[in-house]
Amino acid sequence: MVSRFWRKIPQRYNLVGTRCETCGRHFYPPRTFCPDCRRGGKIVDHWFTGEGKVTTYTVIRTASNQFEHATPYVLAIVELDEGPRLTAQIVCRPEEARIGMRVRRVFRRIAADGESGVIHYGTKFVPA
Amino acid sequence: MVGIVTYGAYIPRFRIAIPEIARVWGANADDITKGLGVREKSVPDVDEDTATIAVEAARAALVRRPINPADIGAIYVGSESHPYAVKPTACTVGEAIGATPCMTAADYEFACKAGTAALQTCMGLVQSGMIRYGIAIGADVAQGAPGDALEYTAAAGGAAFLLGNDDPIAVIHKTCSFTTDTPDFWRREGQSYPRHGGRFTGEPGYFKHVQGAALMLLAQMGTTPKEYDYAVFHQPNAKFPLRVAQVLGFSADQLRTGLVVPRLGNTYSGSSMIGLAATLDVAKPGDRIFVTSFGSGAGSDAFDIEVTDAIASDGFSRAAAPSVEHLLADPIYVDYAQYARHKGKIVMQQ
Numbered sequence: 154m155v156s157r158f159w160r161k162i163p164q165r166y167n168l169v170g171t172r173c174e175t176c177g178r179h180f181y182p183p184r185t186f187c188p189d190c191r192r193g194g195k196i197v198d199h200w201f202t203g204e205g206k207v208t209t210y211t212v213i214r215t216a217s218n219q220f221e222h223a224t225p226y227v228l229a230i231v232e233l234d235e236g237p238r239l240t241a242q243i244v245c246r247p248e249e250a251r252i253g254m255r256v257r258r259v260f261r262r263i264a265a266d267g268e269s270g271v272i273h274y275g276t277k278f279v280p281a
Numbered sequence: 282m283v284g285i286v287t288y289g290a291y292i293p294r295f296r297i298a299i300p301e302i303a304r305v306w307g308a309n310a311d312d313i314t315k316g317l318g319v320r321e322k323s324v325p326d327v328d329e330d331t332a333t334i335a336v337e338a339a340r341a342a343l344v345r346r347p348i349n350p351a352d353i354g355a356i357y358v359g360s361e362s363h364p365y366a367v368k369p370t371a372c373t374v375g376e377a378i379g380a381t382p383c384m385t386a387a388d389y390e391f392a393c394k395a396g397t398a399a400l401q402t403c404m405g406l407v408q409s410g411m412i413r414y415g416i417a418i419g420a421d422v423a424q425g426a427p428g429d430a431l432e433y434t435a436a437a438g439g440a441a442f443l444l445g446n447d448d449p450i451a452v453i454h455k456t457c458s459f460t461t462d463t464p465d466f467w468r469r470e471g472q473s474y475p476r477h478g479g480r481f482t483g484e485p486g487y488f489k490h491v492q493g494a495a496l497m498l499l500a501q502m503g504t505t506p507k508e509y510d511y512a513v514f515h516q517p518n519a520k521f522p523l524r525v526a527q528v529l530g531f532s533a534d535q536l537r538t539g540l541v542v543p544r545l546g547n548t549y550s551g552s553s554m555i556g557l558a559a560t561l562d563v564a565k566p567g568d569r570i571f572v573t574s575f576g577s578g579a580g581s582d583a584f585d586i587e588v589t590d591a592i593a594s595d596g597f598s599r600a601a602a603p604s605v606e607h608l609l610a611d612p613i614y615v616d617y618a619q620y621a622r623h624k625g626k627i628v629m630q631q
Contacts (some may be wrong), residue, residue, distance in 0.1 A: 166377045200379075222622075222629065223327050241517065260336040260377055262328040272364055274332060274373060 154266060158273050159242040165275035168201035168258065170237060179239035203258030204281065212247040219264040231256060231278055241275045255281040282312035283407045284449025284589070285442050286414065287348065287597065289341025291544065292438040292608040295324040297620045299433050306428045307619045313433055318519025322436040322546025323617055324623050325422045329437065332370045335420040341602035342416070343378060348443060350379040354412025356386045357402050359395025359419045359550040360439075361468070361475070364386050374418065385412075392466060393515055394576025395419060396440070396550040398571050401456055401582060403444040414445040421549035422547040426474035427626065433506040434518060436546025438608075440554035450592040451561065451570070454585040455502055459493030466577030477577070483521070486579050491515065491525050494581035495573045499529075502585050506530040510568040513539035513556035515575035517547045519569075531571070538563055544609050548562045557586075559605035564588045 163169040170181035174195040178187060181201060187194030210229035213220070220226070227243040227250045243250055244259065256278035263275040298321045300310035314320060325334070335358050343350070358370040371386035389395040389402075396419015403415030420439025425431030444453075465486030468475035478486070491514055499505065506512070512535040514522035519542050525538050539556035548555055553574040560570055570586040591597055621627050 163377055163399075165378060241485075244328070260333050260340070262330055262333060263328075272330075272332075274377075277328070 155271050158271060165263070165273075166260070167265055168203055168233070168276055170199050170201055171196050172199035179233070179235040180236050181233065181239055186275055190193045198234070201233050201237075203233075203276065205231045205278075207243065207250065207252055207254045207256060208232045208238055208248050209252055210243065212250070229278070236249075244277050249280065257281040282448070282452045283404050283444060283446055284452035285561070285586070286447060286449050287342045287346035288440065288442045288558055288561055289338045289343070289345065289602050290440040290555050290605050290608060291337035291420075292555070292605070293325045293334070294613050295326060295327050295615050295630060296321045296612040296613075296622060297615055297617065301617055302433055309404070310620050316520070317433060318523075318543055319434055319546060321612075321614075322434055323548070323612075324439055324620050325432050325437040327623050330422055330627040331358070331362050331420045331439070331555050332364050332366045332373045334422070334437065334439040335360075335370055335374050335418045335441065338418060338439045339374050339378050341415055342387060342441045342443050344602045346443075347415060347598060351383065351447055353378070353380040353414045353416055353443070354384050355403060355415035356380060356384060357389055357399035357415070357417050359389040359397070359399045359417070360421050360423045360465075361390055361392055361395065361549055362424060363390070374416070374466050380416075391548070391580065392576035392578050393517070393549045393552055394574040394582055396554045397572075397574035397582040397584070398576075400442060400444065400584070401458070402455060403442075403466035404456065407444050407446055407573035413447075414443055417442050417444065419552075419554040421551055422548060422624075423549040424468070424474050428528050429474070430479075431475065431477065434542075434547040436548045438545060438548040439551040441557040442554070442557075446581060447481065448591045448596065449589060450624055451564070451586050451588045454587060455498060456582060456584045457494060457497045457501060458580055459490050459497060461490070463490075463577075463579035465579055482577065486577060487515070487517070487521050487575050488525055488528070490579050490581040491573050491575050492529065494583040495525075495529050495571070498573075498583035498585060502615045504585070506535070506571070508569060509535060509571040511538055511560045511564065512536055513553055513560055514572040514573050515553045515581075516540060516542035516556060517552070519543050541605060541609065555605055561588070561592070562599065562604040562606065564592065565595055566590045
């Protein structure tokens with residue numbers, strides 16, 4: 154559990170993905186191979202700006218144990234300005250959320266492995 | 282000369298009004314509000330803690346000035362509410378701003394002055410040439426036992442200062458400290474809430490140490506209070522900084538800009554640092570700022586700061602990150618039950 158979280162710290166904290174220098178397509182989560190350019194692609198790391206818009210969202214009212222303290226919360230598919238989409242929490246009141254809303258990243262506590270385990274930090278979004 | 286190259290602050294959006302806390306404990310709200318000079322205090326969201334506040338403050342600093350994170354050689358985070366007893370908040374900050382791995386890091390604890398102790402450490406490392414830039418952060422989700430006097434003011438927030446020699450927006454001419462072993466406020470290992478000596482925290486604690494450091498700095502600089510445009514003192518409430526300012530010869534006008542406690546509460550390690558950030562938000566080139574922190578236990582760090590032309594230059598964008606005034610505006614008010622939930626004071630089923 155600890156190693157699984159630790160391995161993804163660059164992606165969770167800083168939205169580190171990849172970009173194909175040949176065609177300009179961005180990938181998050183990172184891909185090591187461009188499906189468009191194939192052998193002609195050149196993949197490099199890319200730090201996403203963390204700005205984007207809500208593609209769609211739902212309101213979670215019944216959550217798993219790790220997240221029940223936070224209900225109700227907004228879970229959305231966010232389209233980053235560079236193109237990729239990811240699932241993330243939007244920190245706002247459920248009635249504030251709407252499709253197309255501009256959002257920006259924030260650093261928040263995502264979950265914790267019980268009272269004595271590791272705290273998982275990562276990226277959520279707030280209305281921009 | 283060593284100075285502040287950039288800075289940032291962060292304050293959670295939630296507030297609880299002091300009369301709401303008084304209502305729960307059957308206390309006289311007017312007496313408490315007037316006695317402390319505090320109307321409301323900030324409350325962290327359910328997913329905010331000292332690490333998230335420290336990261337947001339550090340990121341705000343880096344938004345204002347393009348600094349290569351790889352050039353940051355040290356990160357120190359001062360707090361009395363680090364999320365872990367063992368595992369540094371500073372490492373999380375370093376990772377979240379892209380400064381790792383070629384840097385040193387540590388967490389500081391000295392009640393409400395751990396952040397200014399971090400400032401002094403970074404000054405020393407920069408001046409000695411060991412590092413190019415260092416970040417000093419003071420941040421807390423402050424603890425106060427339910428019903429205790431501290432609960433009316435214990436707030437959440439923080440500020441980050443990036444120190445270096447390269448074109449600072451404010452130079453730090455001098456710093457000095459005044460430290461003794463004084464048990465005015467403490468929290469034993471494993472305890473959830475701090476304890477304090479009641480009225481004993483005043484004269485032998487706050488006033489003796491703030492005056493000790495402030496008078497030492499004035500003597501070393503050969504300056505008088507009138508030579509400063511702004512003064513910032515640790516602000517556990519509004520009364521203490523106003524009284525110590527009066528005793529030292531500073532006016533209420535010099536204090537006004539940096540006195541954020543009436544609308545913010547006491548952010549412990551963030552307190553005097555957010556006051557300094559609020560002052561830098563409006564300061565002009567040439568302005569002189571006198572800062573004195575206080576940490577129980579007890580000690581004070583005093584700083585003589587002068588704002589430079591760089592604060593108004595193209596290389597620094599004050600407007601790129603929210604000002605303290607902006608962070609204090611448009612709060613969401615919570616009642617005591619929501620506050621208890623946000624602060625994790627409700628015992629949940631495991």
